[in-house]
Amino acid sequence: MNNSLYKPIRKPILILSVLAGGIIFTGCASAPQMSGGAPPGNAPLQEEAPANEVSTDSSATAQAAQVPSSRPQLIKKASMTIVVDSVGKSLETVSQLIDKQQGDLIGLEEQQPRVGYTRHRATIQMRVPQNSLELTLDELAKLGTVENRTITAEDVGNQIVDIQARLNNLRKTETNLQKIMDKAGSVRDVLSVAKELNNVRESIERIDAQLKNLQNQVAYSTITLNLEAAVSANATQPAFGSQVQEAWNNSTHSLGEFTVGLLKLGIWLLVYSPYLLVLVAAGYGLICWKRNSQRLVQTPDSSQPDRR
Template sequence: MKTHLKTNSSPHKPNPNQTNISTTRFAVAVFLTLSSAIALPSCGSPPPNATGGAASPSSRENEIAASAPPPPPAAQRAAAGSKTADVTKKAAETPVTRPQLIKKAELSVVVKSIDATTKSVTNIVEKQQGDILGFQNQKPPDSSVRQTASVEIRVPQERLETTLEALAKLGTVENRSLTAQDVTEQLVDSEARLRNLRKSEEMVLKIMERSGSVGDVLKASQELSNIRESIERIDAQLKSLRNQVAYSTISLTLEAAVSAQQTPEPSLGLRVQETWGKATHSVGELTLGLFGLGIWLLAYSPYFLLIAAAVYGFNRFKKQQSVTKIQEPKPPAAN
């Protein structure tokens, strides 16, 4: 006998417990992910104070750093550095203005021979590219007095010391002095005045170009004439000052040593000859003078004759008058 067991089996259904477990796991994973995403930004920036006050110092520094402009690129920084270096280099290379000085020197030297030393002085001045402005040689009448010579020299200022050293080697230096006059301010002031006058000249010329009355044009012309006269005067002063600065003057005095030998006295015959020559010359001068006087008297002789005749007539008239008074009869006296 066969027994058939009949089993009523329902179709396979998913387990609700397993479904809930997987759903729970998924939700937990999503929660953790969101929590980490929210927690990371919150950790980067500190929370504000509970009272709503100012942010902490670290937050201020972060804000300042965020608001600061971005640093320049490397190329711009290099260019800025090169410009600063160029400016510094130019400032270092700018020459310092030297004082403008007018130098004058005086030198007195005792030499053996004035003539030989004068030639040496001329050679030294030519070598130093200078000029001799004046020369005076004084020969004394007595040998006991030193012979002196003065020389006025002009040389470029940069060669002044070299020239003085060369001249000092010609003999024994007795006196040496050097003076300098600073004319820097005077030059700067004159140059500034000259620039202002030239600007005024340009302005007056522009005014004259505009159309205007005859009186305005004449006034502008007169003002222009005054401005140009001032410009010429200041320009001449500037040229003179610059020339004096560029060239220095040296007053050189040369003195010869006193000679121990006295000049010999002339002989007796030479003295007699000189005296005879002077005497004959004097006689000749006197003769010529008397001859000239005679010519003058001869030329004025008519006037002398007239004067003599007048004197003679006046004396004759006085004598006649005196004789007449004596011959007149006296009246008889009354009894």
């Protein structure tokens, strides 16, 4: 009887087990299909990503190629010593060369031969655009024989960048202070902000002048040129008439100075004459008083009779 009751119950359980196993098997079979089917739909995206990376790298490379490399900020100075046939003609040529290169003449010192056998010398300081420095030195070398030639350069790029950064910060500070000053309510606050704003503007002017000075030194190079005559020149002897004229001029000049000195002495004596008269009168009175004293002492002795 018990066996007959369990048989109807076992059949539904078996059917449910079979259905559950089928569902599980179907889910396991469909999962690989879903995981395997997803990539084909996303495959074009994965293939497009490397292409985008390549295009980005190429554009970055193109931009880097378009950015110009900054030139070094150099202050260049040059010095040359040249032996020439004629210093005078060379000075004219150098002046024309400076005008041609759009430069400036800073200084000129010329030493003419005066004593003994000396050379005619001249020293010139000039400024030319930095991009014309080499060309100018080559043109100067054609004046004669180059004894020495030196070029020095100082990199001031970091200084210029630092000054520009300080200048930008100060200008931002100036703008902020101006805004604060516009919003300030009390007179005390306005005066305090105005004082600080004035200090900032003074700093801006000073730093801006330093920046312009450095930029000007970078833009223009300085050349010191020493010219020497090839043959020493004999000092010319002045003519006889010139020597006589020079002696006459010196003597008349000395006589004039002596006369002026006497006049000055007379003026001083005239101004101090009252004091001199007082001193003379006091001295004369003292002398007279001494003489009278001596007479009074001698008079009683001489008036006594001789009693012998």
